[in-house]
Structures are given as C-alpha cells and as structure tokens.
Amino acid sequence: MMRHELGEGRSYIVGDAIEVLQEYRDEAAAIFLDDAWARPNRYGHFGIDYDTHPFNEEQDAEGYVDTSITTCEIIDESHDALSEGGWLIADADDWLLPRLARYLQDEWGDVAESYEGGGYRKVGGVTITKADGTPDRSTAGMYLSTGGYPVVFAHKGDSDRQTSESARQIASNGLDDYGWGSVKPISPYKSWVKGLIDPGELILVPCAGTAPAALAAEQLFGDEAHYVCVDNDERAFEAFQRRRKEEVPDTHQKSL
Numbered sequence: 001m002m003r004h005e006l007g008e009g010r011s012y013i014v015g016d017a018i019e020v021l022q023e024y025r026d027e028a029a030a031i032f033l034d035d036a037w038a039r040p041n042r043y044g045h046f047g048i049d050y051d052t053h054p055f056n057e058e059q060d061a062e063g064y065v066d067t068s069i070t071t072c073e074i075i076d077e078s079h080d081a082l083s084e085g086g087w088l089i090a091d092a093d094d095w096l097l098p099r100l101a102r103y104l105q106d107e108w109g110d111v112a113e114s115y116e117g118g119g120y121r122k123v124g125g126v127t128i129t130k131a132d133g134t135p136d137r138s139t140a141g142m143y144l145s146t147g148g149y150p151v152v153f154a155h156k157g158d159s160d161r162q163t164s165e166s167a168r169q170i171a172s173n174g175l176d177d178y179g180w181g182s183v184k185p186i187s188p189y190k191s192w193v194k195g196l197i198d199p200g201e202l203i204l205v206p207c208a209g210t211a212p213a214a215l216a217a218e219q220l221f222g223d224e225a226h227y228v229c230v231d232n233d234e235r236a237f238e239a240f241q242r243r244r245k246e247e248v249p250d251t252h253q254k255s256l
C-alpha cells in the first residue's frame, strides 16, 4: 500500500479499497463510490482494462475478474466507515442499479416516509450532453441509449445532512479521459458535495480512478477539502494527478 500525500488532509492511496475502508470507523461524512463492478461483458469495453470484481459471491462473472473482493463487501465496509447520517453516493448502470438498490434496502434499511432511520434513499443520475445540449448517445447500446448513468443515494441511520440540490444532474461531455476508463464529470459531484458536506469533513473515494468527487471538494473548499482516495492501480493515480493538475491547478501547485 502506497500513500501519496497531496497536502494536509488530502491523500491518494494506491492499495485495496477494503483494506483502506477498514481504517475508518464511523468517520466519513460521505463516500463516493464508482465501483469496478464486473457486469457481464464489461471488461475490455469502454476502455475498461482495470480489475473488475463480482457484485456478490454468487455472481459467476467472466472476463478480467478479481474474485478476492465483491461490490457487496465494499458496500458493507462503506457502511462501517461512514459516520451516523453520512451518505453513500454510488454511480451505477442498468445492470448494477437494481442489485445495488435491493442490497441497500435489505442491509441498510428502506427509508420510511417518516424519514426515520437510514438506508436506501433515492435514484438520481447524470445525463451527459453534447455541445449542442442534446443527450450524448455515443455509447448507444443494442437495447436503447441512456445518455448517462444512474446514481444511487443512501445514508447511514438518521441524517441531518439535507439538501435541495438535485439528485439528477446534467453535465456536458467535452471530457478528457486522462487515459483512464469510465471517467466521470466533476460538476454533479460538486452539487452533491456542496449540498451535503461541510468544509473539513472527511470524504472517502474507494475505487477512485481520477477521483472526480475529491476534485469537486477541492474546487469548492480549497485547502479545507478533506479526502482519502484509494485505487489499486498505479495508473489510476497517474491519471488522477493529470486531472488534478488541470482541474485544480492552484491547489496542485501548493502541494508539490
């Protein structure tokens, strides 16, 4: 495990997500997860050449799959790493969404109308647009295009972290992929960080890649951003550094 310090309160660890999440108990205000789930046929498509893992132990995943961990284990460890009322905000796709929502409802709770307790809260999402403002369907599939991706929101126990920011966001693509797979836009995370987290509070980003949620916090809070990112692939850290240099040039210079 290699910890890269990026300034006070900010680090990027090259290591395993589970091991790092286990270092944090009841600490994080939010966890932003864009997991490396092994949807059938995912590996080798859309620039995915990193480790992917099964959703749970029952999934008989094929392709380039790391069976030492599962998405469900990451979700379990995320629960323990969150402080009471902290949020899990997890990117998904149409394969992962029903499985993840069901797992959260079963394990974290299904939020009641009274808003008591915690658990599964909402399905939001990001619509990616082209320069002319229309949805980007460049990854059109055989069975309809979604022009973006769903995002699942859940919280641990009762939460005072409330916001009217939209769970559904629109972001233009114009996106450099920084040489990495499934790179996500920063602006939706900016809305959610602004709405749910105060400066100085801890954000964890397991399976970070270029860690857009951490960069969103840094754009908003500057030196008061407090995050720990983790990815088990050194190339992801290199891609993150390139993205950070471009997206938060001032902070980057200070931490060199």
Ligand SMILES: C[S@@+](CC[C@H](N)C(=O)[O-])C[C@H]1O[C@@H](n2cnc3c(N)ncnc32)[C@H](O)[C@@H]1O
Pocket: 015, 016, 017, 018, 034, 035, 036, 050, 051, 052, 066, 069, 180, 181, 182, 183, 184, 185, 206, 207, 208, 209, 210, 211, 212, 230, 231, 232, 233, 236
């Ligand atoms: C979907 S990508 C994240 C991309 C990110 N949202 C972005 O915008 O750049 C998932 C990441 O999980 C990482 N990963 C896979 N297995 C991991 C593990 N066991 N621990 C930590 N990271 C892991 C992969 O290397 C990959 O970078």
